[in-house]
Amino acid sequence: MQKSVVWKQKSNIYSNIKIIAKQGMAMQFANRSIISIQDFTKEEINYILKTSQAMELVAKTGTNTLKGKILATLFFEPSTRTRLSFEAAMQKLGGTTIGFNDVETSSAKKGENFVDTIRTVENYADIIALRHNLEGAAVVAKEYSKVPIINSGTGAQEHPTQALIDLYTIQKEKHQIDNLKIAIIGDLRYGRTVHSLARALANYNVELFLISPDALRIQKNILKEIKNKISVTEKQNVEDILPKIDVLYVTRIQRERFPDPTEYAKLKGAYRIDQKILKTAKKDLIILHPLPRIDEIASEIDQTPHARYFQQVGNGLFVRMAILSLILDTTK
Amino acid sequence: MQKSVVWKQKSNIYSNIKIIAKQGMAMQFANRSIISIQDFTKEEINYILKTSQAMELVAKTGTNTLKGKILATLFFEPSTRTRLSFEAAMQKLGGTTIGFNDVETSSAKKGENFVDTIRTVENYADIIALRHNLEGAAVVAKEYSKVPIINSGTGAQEHPTQALIDLYTIQKEKHQIDNLKIAIIGDLRYGRTVHSLARALANYNVELFLISPDALRIQKNILKEIKNKISVTEKQNVEDILPKIDVLYVTRIQRERFPDPTEYAKLKGAYRIDQKILKTAKKDLIILHPLPRIDEIASEIDQTPHARYFQQVGNGLFVRMAILSLILDTTK
Amino acid sequence: MQKSVVWKQKSNIYSNIKIIAKQGMAMQFANRSIISIQDFTKEEINYILKTSQAMELVAKTGTNTLKGKILATLFFEPSTRTRLSFEAAMQKLGGTTIGFNDVETSSAKKGENFVDTIRTVENYADIIALRHNLEGAAVVAKEYSKVPIINSGTGAQEHPTQALIDLYTIQKEKHQIDNLKIAIIGDLRYGRTVHSLARALANYNVELFLISPDALRIQKNILKEIKNKISVTEKQNVEDILPKIDVLYVTRIQRERFPDPTEYAKLKGAYRIDQKILKTAKKDLIILHPLPRIDEIASEIDQTPHARYFQQVGNGLFVRMAILSLILDTTK
Numbered sequence: 001m002q003k004s005v006v007w008k009q010k011s012n013i014y015s016n017i018k019i020i021a022k023q024g025m026a027m028q029f030a031n032r033s034i035i036s037i038q039d040f041t042k043e044e045i046n047y048i049l050k051t052s053q054a055m056e057l058v059a060k061t062g063t064n065t066l067k068g069k070i071l072a073t074l075f076f077e078p079s080t081r082t083r084l085s086f087e088a089a090m091q092k093l094g095g096t097t098i099g100f101n102d103v104e105t106s107s108a109k110k111g112e113n114f115v116d117t118i119r120t121v122e123n124y125a126d127i128i129a130l131r132h133n134l135e136g137a138a139v140v141a142k143e144y145s146k147v148p149i150i151n152s153g154t155g156a157q158e159h160p161t162q163a164l165i166d167l168y169t170i171q172k173e174k175h176q177i178d179n180l181k182i183a184i185i186g187d188l189r190y191g192r193t194v195h196s197l198a199r200a201l202a203n204y205n206v207e208l209f210l211i212s213p214d215a216l217r218i219q220k221n222i223l224k225e226i227k228n229k230i231s232v233t234e235k236q237n238v239e240d241i242l243p244k245i246d247v248l249y250v251t252r253i254q255r256e257r258f259p260d261p262t263e264y265a266k267l268k269g270a271y272r273i274d275q276k277i278l279k280t281a282k283k284d285l286i287i288l289h290p291l292p293r294i295d296e297i298a299s300e301i302d303q304t305p306h307a308r309y310f311q312q313v314g315n316g317l318f319v320r321m322a323i324l325s326l327i328l329d330t331t332k
Numbered sequence: 333m334q335k336s337v338v339w340k341q342k343s344n345i346y347s348n349i350k351i352i353a354k355q356g357m358a359m360q361f362a363n364r365s366i367i368s369i370q371d372f373t374k375e376e377i378n379y380i381l382k383t384s385q386a387m388e389l390v391a392k393t394g395t396n397t398l399k400g401k402i403l404a405t406l407f408f409e410p411s412t413r414t415r416l417s418f419e420a421a422m423q424k425l426g427g428t429t430i431g432f433n434d435v436e437t438s439s440a441k442k443g444e445n446f447v448d449t450i451r452t453v454e455n456y457a458d459i460i461a462l463r464h465n466l467e468g469a470a471v472v473a474k475e476y477s478k479v480p481i482i483n484s485g486t487g488a489q490e491h492p493t494q495a496l497i498d499l500y501t502i503q504k505e506k507h508q509i510d511n512l513k514i515a516i517i518g519d520l521r522y523g524r525t526v527h528s529l530a531r532a533l534a535n536y537n538v539e540l541f542l543i544s545p546d547a548l549r550i551q552k553n554i555l556k557e558i559k560n561k562i563s564v565t566e567k568q569n570v571e572d573i574l575p576k577i578d579v580l581y582v583t584r585i586q587r588e589r590f591p592d593p594t595e596y597a598k599l600k601g602a603y604r605i606d607q608k609i610l611k612t613a614k615k616d617l618i619i620l621h622p623l624p625r626i627d628e629i630a631s632e633i634d635q636t637p638h639a640r641y642f643q644q645v646g647n648g649l650f651v652r653m654a655i656l657s658l659i660l661d662t663t664k
Numbered sequence: 665m666q667k668s669v670v671w672k673q674k675s676n677i678y679s680n681i682k683i684i685a686k687q688g689m690a691m692q693f694a695n696r697s698i699i700s701i702q703d704f705t706k707e708e709i710n711y712i713l714k715t716s717q718a719m720e721l722v723a724k725t726g727t728n729t730l731k732g733k734i735l736a737t738l739f740f741e742p743s744t745r746t747r748l749s750f751e752a753a754m755q756k757l758g759g760t761t762i763g764f765n766d767v768e769t770s771s772a773k774k775g776e777n778f779v780d781t782i783r784t785v786e787n788y789a790d791i792i793a794l795r796h797n798l799e800g801a802a803v804v805a806k807e808y809s810k811v812p813i814i815n816s817g818t819g820a821q822e823h824p825t826q827a828l829i830d831l832y833t834i835q836k837e838k839h840q841i842d843n844l845k846i847a848i849i850g851d852l853r854y855g856r857t858v859h860s861l862a863r864a865l866a867n868y869n870v871e872l873f874l875i876s877p878d879a880l881r882i883q884k885n886i887l888k889e890i891k892n893k894i895s896v897t898e899k900q901n902v903e904d905i906l907p908k909i910d911v912l913y914v915t916r917i918q919r920e921r922f923p924d925p926t927e928y929a930k931l932k933g934a935y936r937i938d939q940k941i942l943k944t945a946k947k948d949l950i951i952l953h954p955l956p957r958i959d960e961i962a963s964e965i966d967q968t969p970h971a972r973y974f975q976q977v978g979n980g981l982f983v984r985m986a987i988l989s990l991i992l993d994t995t996k
């Protein structure tokens with residue numbers, strides 16, 4: 001490509017971003033925390049998805065809009081995807097990162113309480129992405145912090161930015177979210193991505209199927225909340241409904257939750273998605289997974305057109321760029 | 333604010349910094365290591381405090397003066413505050429960071445000696461911030477390294493940049509250091525921040541009270557050194573002197589130092605700062621703590637005007653920006 | 665130095681780099697993975713060495729050619745030198761870094777397989793530097809990754825960028841590689857740096873001596889491969905050949921490989937390089953070591969003109985800058 005063409009394309013991107021950004025300011029994303037996917041209206045979610053799309057081009061070259069800004073990633077639990085994609089997103093926007101991913105090397109090791117850690121780090125960063133084993137940690141952090149908090153997975157509760165990535169992937173791959181039949185399968189009780197995604201989908205005109213062993217059914221309060229808005233069917237087997245599903249969202253069943261290992265072994269097998277089970281699936285069924293997967297999706301699926309979980313993980317960069325940009329960019 | 337106003341304000345900041353910086357060069361901060369607070373004259377300390385103040389505005393937008401420079405944070409012991417604030421300070425000045433905070437993932441794990449690690453990292457960084465469990469580690473590092481070493485806490489010895497933060501906070505909150513009555517309470521024997529702070533305060537016209545259980549009194553050589561310069565009173569109880577104190581500097585009593593757990597329990601309770609004990613305190617008493625705290629300051633104090641330890645932790649960014657800038661900035 | 669002179673010098677550097685870079689493009693370094701030193705022709709190796717030399721000046725000020733690019737350092741095994749020098753190299757070129765150096769804090773902890781980790785991180789980074797305990801890990805990563813993989817040490821197999829640093833150091837210190845007598849001593853069986861270096865040297869007109877206990881001799885297939893190209897002599901003692909050697913490359917003998925501790929103790933002593941053993945050495949003998957060393961080189965050697973292992977570790981920055989620049993720089 002000629003330099004002038006690249007430049008023209010680039011300045012179009014940037015003026016698009018500016019327009020999007022101006023609309024975003026009207027929605028008051030600036031300096032806002034993200035604790036739950038329910039913090040957002042449907043209009044706001046759609047706006048984040050639109051911004052994410054614009055970020056696909058920005059990611060190629062990087063930009064300088066967050067120059068001088070610092071993201072702190074405070075990860076009290078292991079992570080590869082969420083931490084690295086947040087850090088890459090910040091860097092692609094011209095910002096920098098600090099943080100820890102091992103609580104053993106932080107002052108928590110000396111007995112510091114969580115709130116004091118937040119009241120320390122808020123001084124060194126412009127925004128904090130927080131992962132914690134305890135539910136409510138993000139809420140507490142937001143209460144004390146003068147900088148925005150992004151819940152990046154807390155306990156079994158919520159993982160709102162993952163839900164935004166899931167929605168973005170569905171829209172990108174199926175060109176719509178409305179009018180789809182979507183099944184979520186696996187650990188619906190403890191899977192924090194599931195809680196955020198189900199709530200996010202309740203904003204759209206979708207038919208939702210929740211497939212899990214009885215012991216791992218979604219919590220009643222969340223179920224009730226979603227059922228108020230959309231059609232939800234709970235099932236224990238995936239085979240019956242597979243032929244009519246457009247999106248199959250698979251999650252990892254956490255072995256450690258089962259009191260009876262034989263039941264785990266039985267259920268685990270029942271939910272393994274492989275070529276054989278997909279024989280009855282629609283040709284254009286897409287399969288998503290928040291990853292990491294263990295063996296709930298056979299590797300033989302990876303090469304089929306159904307598999308979109310690696311596209312999904314890639315979208316994490318664009319959606320997190322959009323989030324950071326909307327919250328922090330003051331050049332708009 | 334209008335753009336032109338912001339810009340004018342900005343260029344004022346930068347020209348101020350340039351003037352300060354020129355004076356600093358005369359003091360030869362360039363490429364200097366910081367091992368002990370005693371490396372500095374009173375004039376130099378005051379100059380660092382002045383530069384720290386200028387950095388409060390620089391921190392808001394960031395600058396590019398340390399572009400291309402690299403800070404290595406080599407932390408052989410856990411840290412949240414010191415490491416993250418040094419990294420944030422470097423990034424706010426346009427520099428970048430490398431390092432490790434877990435000796436288990438470094439070559440020390442393979443048996444490499446400390447000096448070889450320094451002689452390696454000096455090649456990759458323009459300055460090294462070092463935390464180590466052994467006293468003398470910073471001195472040894474300085475002896476071998478071709479780049480400046482900042483002692484960021486070594487054994488029970490010194491933590492000079494913390495003392496600078498403490499002084500800066502006192503000056504900012506009380507508008508002076510001279511003529512204050514300052515009490516340091518807790519573990520005065522093993523607390524490295526205490527050693528640096530007491531020595532730093534000895535440069536000023538202050539009255540110092542050192543409050544600790546007998547087993548945790550400050551070392552005789554340090555006491556003698558300070559007594560040569562200022563009035564120092566050692567005490568075991570805080571209650572008697574509290575009514576006349578201007579600054580109460582609380583430190584963590586390290587349970588592991590006590591041979592007798594019942595004595596620890598007894599002393600620990602005696603030194604817990606809460607609303608009740610503060611009844612006799614001056615209205616404008618300020619309480620500082622290098623953090624992390626365990627329970628030596630009750631959380632009920634956090635909301636009172638006495639509490640300035642979170643302002644103090646925030647000042648860490650400005651003081652460390654000043655230090656890095658004075659040592660590394662060649663654009664002056 | 666006057667500003668104008670510095671600037672002229674600087675622009676000469678940059679135009680030199682541009683010329684070198686153009687030649688490099690003809691060799692198609694762009695977006696290429698580095699798995700084995702055998703991926704390169706002799707011409708390409710010489711070209712990397714030439715680029716490394718140009719980087720010595722660039723490293724002083726830093727540059728912006730890799731702005732917006734991200735290096736991921738995925739280290740499944742401990743490292744100080746390799747990881748920090750890759751990160752410093754990326755930063756000196758204007759790029760940024762993400763990654764992990766402790767597999768315990770990554771999703772591998774949750775059971776994620778290695779290939780999924782690669783297929784995740786390839787989305788967040790423009791290049792991946794990989795260290796892994798398993799041989800073949802870099803080959804597998806390259807097969808799946810859409811971004812270039814740099815083998816930064818995999819199992820006992822290869823460590824190609826270390827070999828380039830070794831060659832660069834020999835050339836810089838001896839002003840030639842051809843016509844030298846080079847001895848490699850220590851663990852030739854499991855030492856991955858040895859395998860890469862021996863193969864690299866086979867491109868030049870050198871006489872190679874391989875000195876090891878019988879249990880740690882180089883693998884037969886590698887020996888055969890090298891013997892096809894250059895003169896190789898295997899020995900168990902260093903004393904006989906020391907008087908004629910130009911370069912002595914010492915490696916760490918890994919205690920854990922020996923079934924019989926008494927044999928280890930005996931051999932270890934035999935290979936310890938100290939002043940006494942060097943009495944018969946050439947005056948201009950240079951000693952290299954990939955580091956970390958334990959006690960196979962006495963510290964008394966460090967101050968002699970023979971010791972070049974700290975120069976060698978410093979060259980790591982320049983060679984890795986060259987590699988990253990050749991693979992990623994699209995401004996050329």
